[in-house]
Amino acid sequence: LHMHTLATVSGAWWSGPLDGAGMPISYQRDGTPRGYYLMEVDGSDVTVRFRAFGRPADHQMRILLDSAFPRPDPGVHRDFRHGELHDTRIALSQVPSTELVVNLFDGGPRSVVTAQVGDRPLQTLVRTLRLDPFVEELFMRTDPAVMKSWVKPVPSTHIWTGPLPSDLTVGTSTIHVHATDEYGEHH
Numbered sequence: 001l002h003m004h005t006l007a008t009v010s011g012a013w014w015s016g017p018l019d020g021a022g023m024p025i026s027y028q029r030d031g032t033p034r035g036y037y038l039m040e041v042d043g044s045d046v047t048v049r050f051r052a053f054g055r056p057a058d059h060q061m062r063i064l065l066d067s068a069f070p071r072p073d074p075g076v077h078r079d080f081r082h083g084e085l086h087d088t089r090i091a092l093s094q095v096p097s098t099e100l101v102v103n104l105f106d107g108g109p110r111s112v113v114t115a116q117v118g119d120r121p122l123q124t125l126v127r128t129l130r131l132d133p134f135v136e137e138l139f140m141r142t143d144p145a146v147m148k149s150w151v152k153p154v155p156s157t158h159i160w161t162g163p164l165p166s167d168l169t170v171g172t173s174t175i176h177v178h179a180t181d182e183y184g185e186h187h
Helices: 092-097 133-140
Strands: 035-042 045-052 061-067 098-104 112-117 159-163 175-180
Touching (some): 098 112
Antiparallel strands (some): 061 098, 098 159
């Protein structure tokens, strides 16, 4: 028996800030964009693929850096500035307290997520039950008048995290993230 909890086209019940077309962006409470699934059945083989509404088919994950001061006490309010999650610049002093966070929108217990920073060795990220920092910030900074009062971020079961390499130096680094979901699809 395979149970699959699906995303919805309504996302967070059609609430949230408006996109360029005047529609609520409606990210779900676990950080998944509103979307739908394609299910392919071939005899006893079943494949399920998530599609984010209005995005290309390969839009399967969100990759960001989350800096916390101090880490890992969840009771301490994170020190960040609006929009910082969209900015990949961090100070060298933030490296020890910064996590690479990947929300693989349709990830599950058998998904594997790896990351490579620059030419360093590939690291396997750890599946972590936590809030998606992107949706946490988005909901916190959204006018309550455009959000349903009961729409609050919830811990996501499809987030993978890992530390940044401790030997990072000042400059630009490229992060490559690769995921293989439970159906063997590569993202």
